[in-house]
Amino acid sequence: MSSPEYNFSQMQEGVRGKYVGRYRTGTNIVRLDPDVAQAFPNDAAVNEALRLLIQVAQRQQSQPMTTPDPPH
Numbered sequence: 001m002s003s004p005e006y007n008f009s010q011m012q013e014g015v016r017g018k019y020v021g022r023y024r025t026g027t028n029i030v031r032l033d034p035d036v037a038q039a040f041p042n043d044a045a046v047n048e049a050l051r052l053l054i055q056v057a058q059r060q061q062s063q064p065m066t067t068p069d070p071p072h
Contacts (some may be wrong), residue, residue, distance in 0.1 A: 032046070040046045 032040075040049065
């Protein structure tokens with residue numbers, strides 16, 4: 001069985017970027033540096049780590065700042 005042949009000369013012209021607005025409204029793509037990307041197996045792991053970081057940061061902000069007691 002052979003692959004079907006396409007005759008691109010009979011196709012209508014496409015419009016570059018026709019759906020880009022619709023695409024951008026539903027996504028938030030972030031490019032990770034290679035060393036950071038190696039630490040995460042997939043997008044779910046990245047999201048989990050970021051949510052944990054958000055929780056830690058929020059706890060830090062809600063706690064009053066205290067200064068350590070000087071050593072005796």
